[in-house]
Amino acid sequence: MSLLLKDKIIFLTGGSMGIGFECAKKYKEAGAKVIVMANDAASLEQCIKELGEEHCTVLGDVSVSVDVQSAIELGLKKYGRIDVIHNNAGIASPSKPLHETTDAEWQKVFDVNLKSILFTTRFSIEALKQSQGCIINTSSMVGEIGQDNHAAYTATKGAINTLTKSMALDYAPFKIRVNAVAPAAVWTPMLREWGKEQKDAERIEKYMDEIHPLGYCPEGDVVADACVFLASDMSRFITGCIMPVSGGAELGYRRMSL
Numbered sequence: 001m002s003l004l005l006k007d008k009i010i011f012l013t014g015g016s017m018g019i020g021f022e023c024a025k026k027y028k029e030a031g032a033k034v035i036v037m038a039n040d041a042a043s044l045e046q047c048i049k050e051l052g053e054e055h056c057t058v059l060g061d062v063s064v065s066v067d068v069q070s071a072i073e074l075g076l077k078k079y080g081r082i083d084v085i086h087n088n089a090g091i092a093s094p095s096k097p098l099h100e101t102t103d104a105e106w107q108k109v110f111d112v113n114l115k116s117i118l119f120t121t122r123f124s125i126e127a128l129k130q131s132q133g134c135i136i137n138t139s140s141m142v143g144e145i146g147q148d149n150h151a152a153y154t155a156t157k158g159a160i161n162t163l164t165k166s167m168a169l170d171y172a173p174f175k176i177r178v179n180a181v182a183p184a185a186v187w188t189p190m191l192r193e194w195g196k197e198q199k200d201a202e203r204i205e206k207y208m209d210e211i212h213p214l215g216y217c218p219e220g221d222v223v224a225d226a227c228v229f230l231a232s233d234m235s236r237f238i239t240g241c242i243m244p245v246s247g248g249a250e251l252g253y254r255r256m257s258l
């Protein structure tokens with residue numbers, strides 16, 4: 001890949017594993033320096049080993065304002081600028097319909113998946129105005145089409161889609177673009193955990209392949225390539241876009257073997 005992101009500084013949440021880690025590696029390959037914030041010390045350690053010391057990792061919780069503030073300040077101190085904020089950290093649990101969801105479960109998934117975007121935006125907006133940078137939100141196809149047994153999670157992703165468009169409007173005067181990527185399913189630690197929670201766990205792999213008309217459930221590299229595009233000047237006239245990276249999962253009625 002050419003150096004589409006040469007010298008860009010990217011603040012990436014949830015970049016220590018899964019989709020985020022694939023993004024971190026592709027951002028590096030494309031010439032960027034990456035600040036990875038995540039709440040898991042062990043995977044962060046692996047992450048910095050793989051990325052190298054010119055990048056940096058910060059342990060913290062994206063749903064805690066002061067953690068996000070200090071992570072962004074650390075990035076600004078180290079690199080002097082931020083060009084891209086990628087809000088990727090997210091949780092999918094609980095696997096429940098709405099009436100079974102507890103107040104605490106509801107609050108947690110909204111804080112991690114949604115309030116975190118308020119915090120990263122609040123603390124980076126001046127830097128983004130200076131760099132005329134961009135924001136990428138990791139949404140999900142279920143934010144558009146819904147999903148059974150995941151009421152709270154899907155509500156956060158639907159909210160991210162609308163929020164992405166409103167942010168795109170608010171920040172366009174500053175030449176800050178705001179877009180989202182919407183994968184269907186992607187093999188990551190999160191999806192593997194989710195699979196184990198399902199009552200038909202042994203059939204999940206086949207089901208995951210079949211929901212994608214292109215024939216397979218991908219790894220995070222497919223999402224990362226889309227994010228490199230959205231972070232780069234190649235997408236300089238694209239804002240407010242919720243980009244499906246879904247192998248066509250949302251398209252039409254289909255017969256599946258299950």
Ligand SMILES: NC(=O)c1ccc[n+]([C@@H]2O[C@H](COP(=O)([O-])OP(=O)(O)OC[C@H]3O[C@@H](n4cnc5c(N)ncnc54)[C@H](O)[C@@H]3O)[C@@H](O)[C@H]2O)c1
Pocket residue numbers: 013014015016017018019020037038039040043060061062063088089090091092112138139140141182183184185186187188189190191
């Ligand atoms: N895997 C899928 O099938 C899939 C599909 C559509 C959308 N997504 C979305 O992609 C994003 C990444 O998912 P994944 O499957 O790679 O997840 P994952 O569980 O494999 O990795 C999640 C990452 O986020 C971090 N994280 C979680 N909670 C955090 C918190 N409170 N503070 C800081 N960091 C936190 C973890 O440390 C980890 O680095 C999520 O927003 C998810 O909703 C995933």
